Amino acid sequence: MTETPTIAAVREAAPAPRRRGRWIDHWEPEDERFWESTGKSVARxxxxxxxxAENIAFSVWTLWSISAALLVAHYGFGFSAAQMFFLVAVPNFVGAVLRIPYTFAVPKFGGRNWTLVSGLLLLIPTVLLAVAVDNPGTPYWAFLLIAATAGFGGGNFASSMTNISFFYPDRRKGLALGLNAAGGNIGVALIQLGLPLLVGAGGLFGLVGASAAGVDLARAGWVWALLGLVxxxxxxLFMDNLSVSLAKFSEQIKVVRYRHTxxxxxxxxxxFGSFIGYSSAFPLLIQLQFPEVTASSYAFLGALVGSVARPFGGWLSDRLGGSRVTLWNFAAMAAGTVVVIVAVNVEVWPLFLGAFLIVFVTTGIGNGSTFRMIPMIFQKRALRMAPDGDREAALARGRTEAAAVIGLSSAVGAFGGFVMVATFGVLGLLNDGRVPASAIATAFMIFLAFYVTCAALTWWNYARRGSALAAVDI
Known part of the structure; x- marks a missing residue:
């Protein structure tokens, strides 16, 4: 009678074969021996x-957060405040929509293959920007369409996070996803800091003055087009596709039926909606609320502190539990928003900047903690529903469903960023194109009410004693 080999023996015998095109067919990150000998270096x-790739994509996605103001200040385009907010908002909307197909692209084509494609797509918005700004007759609707193509950079996040979630074991996902996301988020800070310096608009807290030769915004388009190619x-050259990431669309799309999704x-x-929405709107808010302050000198700070805080949120959640961190983080976010409202009403710049930076920090921590919760929730759910105790099949299903939820939730979150920026634009339309302090304060009061609902949902579903997942370390 032939003895059936154990799963562990099969794993040891299989040296991780590859198909053509940098495919890895054997991937077991939960196996400690495999992880230490092979998996860790490949995953890293x-x-x-x-x-x-994600850093460059985020830079392109938020290219218009700083470019819109420069068009008016240095190129003479007579756009109203409301028009500028919509110019900044539309890439968020397109990026949110694209995150849905980008989520399912990795299980269809492979992570390395789709990262290649998504990098090449960044050439479209960057080259179009470079061409359009050199034509003084370019109409507003054309700029709106060009800004919409920057949404390609926003879609990249969903495929990137879906891909990386397959490389790391559950015990390391919080930090890995936090680092991956933070690296992308920092792209917002880099574009808001680097673009004004690159094009000759000055910045860096006033240490660098504007160029005597004038602003050349086209230069930024060409530079980031080159970076997209890089x-x-x-x-x-350096990334891999994982066979375990491949899944049928029908296996992934069923997560839309789950309440936790x-x-x-x-x-x-x-x-994340707050992070990308505030990052996009911050330069214009500074310019409108505090015109005596050079927006390009300070706008990058918000995205920077929010990005740096993201892996800390994942790390903290790995130790304390994502639901606990998320709950207290929403409380802190609400408190910070109250101070922002006060600062807007009294028009005190240091108070406004300090409170806004605190809110940015909470967006980063919350991004890390929520994305740590998703894999834990769906792994535990899959184990509870596993037929006949088939643990390995359940874990595989949990990873596939968690990856799909990560992508879908990132799309919904990005749409929230669009809504936040568009809120300022809509309130501007109600004020004849202007966005006065009263409209800004009203917008933040709406956001404050939303944060209260987030805290309540977190407590009810994941932190409340007696809830279905209260005993689960998520």
Whole structure:
């Protein structure tokens, strides 16, 4: 009678074969021996180049957060405040929509292959920007369409996070996803700090003055087009596809039927939606509320502190539990928003900047904690529903469903960013195109009410004693 080999023996015998095109067919990150001998180094290499690609993509996505103000200040385009907010908002909307197909692209084509494609797509918005700004007759609707193509950079996040979630074991997902996301988020700070310096608009707290030769915004388009090409080449040369990430669309889309998918998406609107919405609007808010302050000198600070805080949120959640961190973080976010409202009403710049930076920090921590919760929730759910105690099949299903939820919730969160920026634009339309302090305060009061609902949902579903997942370390 032939003895059936154990799963562990099969794993040891299989040296991780590859198919053509940098495919890895054997991947067992939960196996400690495999992880230490092979998995860790491969995962780290893919994470590094995923961060690079996502960083460049985020920069392109938020290119218009700083470019819109420069068009008016240095190119003479007579756009109203409301028009500028919509110019900044539309990439968020398109990026949110694209995150849905980008989520399912990795299980269809492979993570390395799609990172290559998504990098090449960044050439479209950057080259179009470079061409359009050199034509003084470019109409507003054309700029609106060009800004919409920057949404390609927003879609990249969903595929990147979905991809990296397969490389790391559950015990390391919080920090890995936090680093991957933070590396991308920092792209917002880099574009808001680097673009004004690159194009000759000055910045860096006033230490660098504007160029005597004038502002050349087209230069930024060409530079980030080159960087998009670099991201694509690096993906081609250094990243891998995982066979375990492949899944049928029908296996992934069923997560839309789960209540936790939409609860976590709502929470992610509060964290990531706030981060990308505030990052996009911050330069214009400074320019409108405090015209004596050079917006390009300070705008990057918000995205920077929010990005740096993100891996800390994941790390903290790995130790304290994501639901606990998320709950207290929403409380802190609400408190910070109250101070922002006060600062807007009294028009005190240091108070406004300090309170806003605190809110940015909470967006980063919340981004890390919510994304740590998702894999834990769906792994535990899959184990509870496993037929006949088939643990390995349940864990595999949990990873696939968690990856799909990560992508879908990132899409919903990005849409929240669009809504936040558009709120300022709509309130501007109600004030003849202007966005006065009263309208800004009204917007933040709406956001404050939303954060209260996020805290309540977190407590009811995940932190409340007696809730279905209260005993689960999520």
């Amino acid at each position: 290499r893919n994470l590094v180049f995923s961060i690079l 991201a694509a080449v690096c993906a081609w 939409w609860v976590m998406s709502w929470l992610y609107i509060g964290t």
